[in-house]
Amino acid sequence: MIRSRGSFGHEQGCMTQLQHMAREGLQQLIDALRDRGYRCIGPKVKDGAIVFDTVESAEEFPRGIRDQQEPGRYALTESSEDKYFDWANGPQALRPLTFAPQETLWKVQRDGGGKLTFREVAPAMPPTAVIGARACDVAALKIHDQVFLERDPADPYYAARRKALFVVAVNCSSPASTCFCASTGDGPHVSSGFDMALTELDDGFTVQLASDAAQSIAAALPLVDATDEQHFAVGHQRSEAIRAQTRSVPGRNLRQALFDNLHHGRWKDVAERCLSCGNCTSVCPTCFCHREEQDARLEGDAADHVRMWDSCFTREHSYMHGFVLRETTAQRYRQWLTHKFGSWHDQFGRSGCVGCGRCIAWCPVGIDVTEELQHICGEGSSESIPSP
Amino acid sequence: MNPYLPHDAVIVDRVQESTTIFTLRLAFSDPVQQKRYAFAPGQFNMVYLHGVGEVAISIISDPERESLYDHTIRVVGRVTRGLAQLKKGDHLGIRGPFGRGWPLLEGEGRDVMIVTGGLGCAPVVAVINYILHRRERFGRLTIMQGVKHAEDLLWRSRYEAWARMPNTQVIIAADAAGKNWPWHVGRVTDLFDQVALDPGNTVAMMCGPEGMMRAVVGNLLGRGMSADDIYLSMERNMQCAVGHCGHCQFGPHFICKDGPVFSYREVQPLLGEAGF
Numbered sequence: 001m002i003r004s005r006g007s008f009g010h011e012q013g014c015m016t017q018l019q020h021m022a023r024e025g026l027q028q029l030i031d032a033l034r035d036r037g038y039r040c041i042g043p044k045v046k047d048g049a050i051v052f053d054t055v056e057s058a059e060e061f062p063r064g065i066r067d068q069q070e071p072g073r074y075a076l077t078e079s080s081e082d083k084y085f086d087w088a089n090g091p092q093a094l095r096p097l098t099f100a101p102q103e104t105l106w107k108v109q110r111d112g113g114g115k116l117t118f119r120e121v122a123p124a125m126p127p128t129a130v131i132g133a134r135a136c137d138v139a140a141l142k143i144h145d146q147v148f149l150e151r152d153p154a155d156p157y158y159a160a161r162r163k164a165l166f167v168v169a170v171n172c173s174s175p176a177s178t179c180f181c182a183s184t185g186d187g188p189h190v191s192s193g194f195d196m197a198l199t200e201l202d203d204g205f206t207v208q209l210a211s212d213a214a215q216s217i218a219a220a221l222p223l224v225d226a227t228d229e230q231h232f233a234v235g236h237q238r239s240e241a242i243r244a245q246t247r248s249v250p251g252r253n254l255r256q257a258l259f260d261n262l263h264h265g266r267w268k269d270v271a272e273r274c275l276s277c278g279n280c281t282s283v284c285p286t287c288f289c290h291r292e293e294q295d296a297r298l299e300g301d302a303a304d305h306v307r308m309w310d311s312c313f314t315r316e317h318s319y320m321h322g323f324v325l326r327e328t329t330a331q332r333y334r335q336w337l338t339h340k341f342g343s344w345h346d347q348f349g350r351s352g353c354v355g356c357g358r359c360i361a362w363c364p365v366g367i368d369v370t371e372e373l374q375h376i377c378g379e380g381s382s383e384s385i386p387s388p
Numbered sequence: 389m390n391p392y393l394p395h396d397a398v399i400v401d402r403v404q405e406s407t408t409i410f411t412l413r414l415a416f417s418d419p420v421q422q423k424r425y426a427f428a429p430g431q432f433n434m435v436y437l438h439g440v441g442e443v444a445i446s447i448i449s450d451p452e453r454e455s456l457y458d459h460t461i462r463v464v465g466r467v468t469r470g471l472a473q474l475k476k477g478d479h480l481g482i483r484g485p486f487g488r489g490w491p492l493l494e495g496e497g498r499d500v501m502i503v504t505g506g507l508g509c510a511p512v513v514a515v516i517n518y519i520l521h522r523r524e525r526f527g528r529l530t531i532m533q534g535v536k537h538a539e540d541l542l543w544r545s546r547y548e549a550w551a552r553m554p555n556t557q558v559i560i561a562a563d564a565a566g567k568n569w570p571w572h573v574g575r576v577t578d579l580f581d582q583v584a585l586d587p588g589n590t591v592a593m594m595c596g597p598e599g600m601m602r603a604v605v606g607n608l609l610g611r612g613m614s615a616d617d618i619y620l621s622m623e624r625n626m627q628c629a630v631g632h633c634g635h636c637q638f639g640p641h642f643i644c645k646d647g648p649v650f651s652y653r654e655v656q657p658l659l660g661e662a663g664f
Contacts (some may be wrong), residue, residue, distance in 0.1 A: 101578070106392065106393050115396055116415060118481060120393050143417055148632060259657065284444045289633060290627075291635070294441045310634070320625045321465055322465065330663075331663030346640030347642075
């Protein structure tokens, strides 16, 4: 049931025949996953947003719901379509599932003689199937695999969670105005990195199986070969979802353009609007910064070593023995953008942005990263000021 | 192996070097682990103070001494202030070694020039001792150390002893000196014309404030050295030490994992750029 680390790639099964199941098949999918011991995580409406949470029934899915996203704005409305997945995304991708917002790495106990005994705390992650991951979410998961697994040493905490994860992706039919995954090359349809991929059509779902675990689940589903019309409908939906995207990045590799413009006037301009609140880094599915802290017990002999998500927009992020390296918001915004879109290419062979648009929608002042990039890296971007 | 998990180590000896600087001589409690422990000069450990936290500290002892390893620590923050209170026989946590150390193999058969500034000389002490214990493998050794105040000079007797070693030149300067200061008053970079530099056959290694290192690099490049032969030990906020936590990201590098020692060519594009 739990796949070995070797199957993270999933590439081998992607060319399998497209199959089809009726809309009611979604409940059977949940049942089949639960029967095989998976905890199911799916989209739900909570506090006015779509969030991933434990689901037992397809009834809990946001059927007939759309999300309206704009810079600094997120709202749910009723959809004219009776679909389960007629929305783009919520504030969090899969990141909290595999990279815990806060977790204890180890515990330490001091004995009477002062000797310290360190004990690793292994994450307790039951086999977990997430239904409804978007192409951008899956692309971000693959990026975190690079960060935490594919470099030496691997992160044992991420590895344990990742190993327990079964990904049911759902191709995106209804991008939000903030989405730009087509321009980053990560969506709107998934291409790899999932176990099973669904496309929701008017008459149910097409189903693509990409792993042995998915083949085994599929045996319990009412699948038939997809018709030519259904194949066509999937392709049509994809083209429409691309066409619906109005935002874009001004290039897939902006590394040179960014580092050529470290003193561009726009850094100061954006810093006048940016609150340095770190919302963008909290919702970004690829941000991986974390800090470590000690949680000492009152009795003094025991302590927990805890790590939690961190943000390069805080002062403490760049603290070093007595001073702060990035005191200004301009320096912090530039750090974030030049890493995400610039030096990420050196470190991981691609940009760190998957085009999900969350940093645009969840920014309290509506800073649009695509617009900032356009100013800094687009044509005529050599306007220069002294260093921020 | 969980790279985040420290191991118990005991303080075998403690030396107060100055009012704010002290050296801890450590050994892992587990003798098997101590025997297995191997590091290179320029690498660092994460030193854990019980209940307070971890801090990255370079290892300054000789890598071929199997029974012990030394950390020289300056009191600058919460963890180091607490570490300063520890005594011989006290325990702490250690994980490491981490990072990439000094290019000692590249230096063999060549002249080595070591330049340090401020109180930042600890990471290169390991190199100086390493070379002096294997003197025949290296050419001329030049040690340049600049401090703000004369009393900041740590290990004055060691510098004096090093100056008496064969084929070794020691140049010291203090911005502000008191009586009995036998060396230069001013910046150490004032004294470059005293150094007979063979630019094609020298490896330079330096640590200290980035402004000082950039001034030295400029001088060395001007005298014909290659950016590939000049090495710098870089510092940033380090928490995980394995390139995962993101704090020490510096352009294409994670200082903790890809460094802390870099050739100038590797760090040149962003070195001196405020905010990186």
